[in-house]
Amino acid sequence: MEVSIAPVNGVAIESEFAEAFDMKATRVIITGHDRQWALDGARAMTGFATSVIACGIEMAIERELSPAETPDGRPGFAILAFTVSGKELEKQIPRRIGQCVLTCPTSAMYAGIQGDKSVHPKRIPMGKTIRYFGDGHQISKVTYDDAYPRGQRFWRVPVMDGEFICEHDVGRVDGIGGGNFLLLGDSVDAVSTACRAAIDAMGKLPGIITPFPGGVARSGSKVGSKYPALFASTNHAFCPTLKNATETLLRDDETVAMEIVIDGLSFDAIAESMKVGIMAACEVGGGNGLLRVTAGNYGGKLGKHHFHLAEVMQ
Amino acid sequence: MTRWTLTRHVTSGGGLDRDDGPMMDASCIDPARFAGQSDDWILSQPIGAGRSGEARLDEVRLGDWFELQTAASDEPGLDTVVIRGDVGRFSHIGGNLASGQIMVDGNVGDFLGSAVGGNRTGLSGGRIVVSGNAGSHVGHRMRRGEIWIGGDAGDFLAAHMVAGTIAVAGSAGPDLAIGMRRGTVLLSEMPELPSGRFTAPIRSRYLFGSLISVPEMSFFQQGCASIDRLIHRLCGEWAISRRGDRAVGGQGEVVSGIDR
Numbered sequence A: 001m002e003v004s005i006a007p008v009n010g011v012a013i014e015s016e017f018a019e020a021f022d023m024k025a026t027r028v029i030i031t032g033h034d035r036q037w038a039l040d041g042a043r044a045m046t047g048f049a050t051s052v053i054a055c056g057i058e059m060a061i062e063r064e065l066s067p068a069e070t071p072d073g074r075p076g077f078a079i080l081a082f083t084v085s086g087k088e089l090e091k092q093i094p095r096r097i098g099q100c101v102l103t104c105p106t107s108a109m110y111a112g113i114q115g116d117k118s119v120h121p122k123r124i125p126m127g128k129t130i131r132y133f134g135d136g137h138q139i140s141k142v143t144y145d146d147a148y149p150r151g152q153r154f155w156r157v158p159v160m161d162g163e164f165i166c167e168h169d170v171g172r173v174d175g176i177g178g179g180n181f182l183l184l185g186d187s188v189d190a191v192s193t194a195c196r197a198a199i200d201a202m203g204k205l206p207g208i209i210t211p212f213p214g215g216v217a218r219s220g221s222k223v224g225s226k227y228p229a230l231f232a233s234t235n236h237a238f239c240p241t242l243k244n245a246t247e248t249l250l251r252d253d254e255t256v257a258m259e260i261v262i263d264g265l266s267f268d269a270i271a272e273s274m275k276v277g278i279m280a281a282c283e284v285g286g287g288n289g290l291l292r293v294t295a296g297n298y299g300g301k302l303g304k305h306h307f308h309l310a311e312v313m314q
Numbered sequence B: 001m002t003r004w005t006l007t008r009h010v011t012s013g014g015g016l017d018r019d020d021g022p023m024m025d026a027s028c029i030d031p032a033r034f035a036g037q038s039d040d041w042i043l044s045q046p047i048g049a050g051r052s053g054e055a056r057l058d059e060v061r062l063g064d065w066f067e068l069q070t071a072a073s074d075e076p077g078l079d080t081v082v083i084r085g086d087v088g089r090f091s092h093i094g095g096n097l098a099s100g101q102i103m104v105d106g107n108v109g110d111f112l113g114s115a116v117g118g119n120r121t122g123l124s125g126g127r128i129v130v131s132g133n134a135g136s137h138v139g140h141r142m143r144r145g146e147i148w149i150g151g152d153a154g155d156f157l158a159a160h161m162v163a164g165t166i167a168v169a170g171s172a173g174p175d176l177a178i179g180m181r182r183g184t185v186l187l188s189e190m191p192e193l194p195s196g197r198f199t200a201p202i203r204s205r206y207l208f209g210s211l212i213s214v215p216e217m218s219f220f221q222q223g224c225a226s227i228d229r230l231i232h233r234l235c236g237e238w239a240i241s242r243r244g245d246r247a248v249g250g251q252g253e254v255v256s257g258i259d260r
Helices: A035-045 A086-101 A127-134 A188-202 A267-285 B039-043 B207-211 B225-234
Strands: A017-031 A058-065 A076-083 A108-111 A123-125 A139-145 A148-159 A162-167 A169-171 A173-185 A221-223 A232-234 A256-264 A290-294 A305-308 B002-008 B066-072 B080-084 B101-105 B124-130 B144-149 B165-168 B184-187 B202-204 B239-244 B252-257
Touching: A017 A035, A017 A058, A017 A086, A017 A169, A035 A058, A035 A076, A035 A086, A076 A086, A076 A173, A086 A123, A086 A127, A086 A162, A108 A169, A123 A127, A127 A148, A127 A162, A139 B124, A139 B144, A139 B207, A148 B207, A162 B207, A173 A188, A173 A267, A173 A305, A188 A256, A188 A267, A188 A290, A256 A267, A267 A290, A267 A305, B039 B066, B165 B225, B184 B225, B225 B252
Parallel strands: A108 A162, B002 B080, B080 B101, B101 B124, B124 B144, B144 B165, B165 B184, B184 B252
Antiparallel strands: A017 A076, A017 A108, A017 A173, A017 A305, A058 A076, A123 A169, A139 A148, A148 A162, A173 A256, A173 A290, A221 A232, B002 B066, B202 B239, B239 B252
């Protein structure tokens, strides 16, 4: 049923829904001797992690942490990670720690999902596998407190600048991937500006990431392809250069579309971020070339989580 | 979480608690052992029944020496035994501890957290905190867990230690960490250690110090500022560490802070 949504700052909000699906998720924390090393490690770990389609994992920095918020009192970053299966998460996280964090000077790696096996029985290995780099010189330490009455295990692996401290494992939780909205406008500048305003506003929210470059994807996809080997291909209905060649969803004055894709730890976190992002985009883009906001779906057949813009924007 | 508070009687029978009296095996004090038991059952546990106890006091019960208060709550946390009063003549406290914690508000005797009788290992998990001094052979063959001592420790501290952490805010006696395989001994000052058994001192940042969860001091009537000072020193810019006991192929570490 078509529901009319009031325009925001003159920008039309289409009565569409974003279609999202279940994912497996976790959060890790990387710290460093200073902010730059922590950021270097976080950027390396979250590199090539835009889409599960070919990266195997979707990761991004969730937020920066002050020294007071990190386990070792140093500057740090929280990173969220999403995969389509627990097995893939178990493969990707240790691999990325080993190549991107262990190698990063002064870094340390901690669990960002609090609670031991009694709280989160499904665990993703971290130091549990990385410890073997220590060649027998690694040290295991267990600390105790009320939150971890059975102990919280860390590994200390000797490296060339001292020790790499890495927590034994981290809890796995359920997540949702594929929340999205599309911004359509009359120029690259207009849509870029609106996207950046949305990403800036969404970046302040906990529990979500936007893993694409700058938080934005320009290569929205549809299910299927004329080539049998591919299961996704360009979403031609939103490609401006195909406007007169194929069936299009772009209106006459819309020349650019960009999509913000959101992974989150809960339905509510994604819904809230969509609202905040759309509001921020419209605030900046209304009257400046941002013409319409819509959302991407596959007719409701791909995922069970539906974010109707009419409900999100309430 | 359950908290059992054992308070020493002002006087106890038989004069066994005199300063030169026999050391009594109190390895029966264990939160896991107490869990689910009645107060009467706990107070009926024998003291000195351990095979390594110097006294054979099979007929002496916990209730002969202590009063017991039990407080249970639904709050998450560690099951805790609090011992109030001087237990300097009681040995092997925490020798069987695998989880939970034992907080001693006073001095404690020998073999704290050490292997009991013919057991291969002593403390294997959980935490023991002593606000005062401890006797000899603290942490002998301990395998896991933590021991915190606010005062001094006697000789053979951490001897044949397999793993875990021992922190002593005061001084440690001779023959520290002899036969140590792995594990950590944290001290305020680096003592003399035999160079054949331990590596030369290394100065480095001890980042793990910032991850150590300092025990809850509110169990102690006077607090325990010395332990806070110890951790403060270890979390400084630099610490000194030595590895050993190399005579047994050990990779344990003895760590001390440096004045800021």
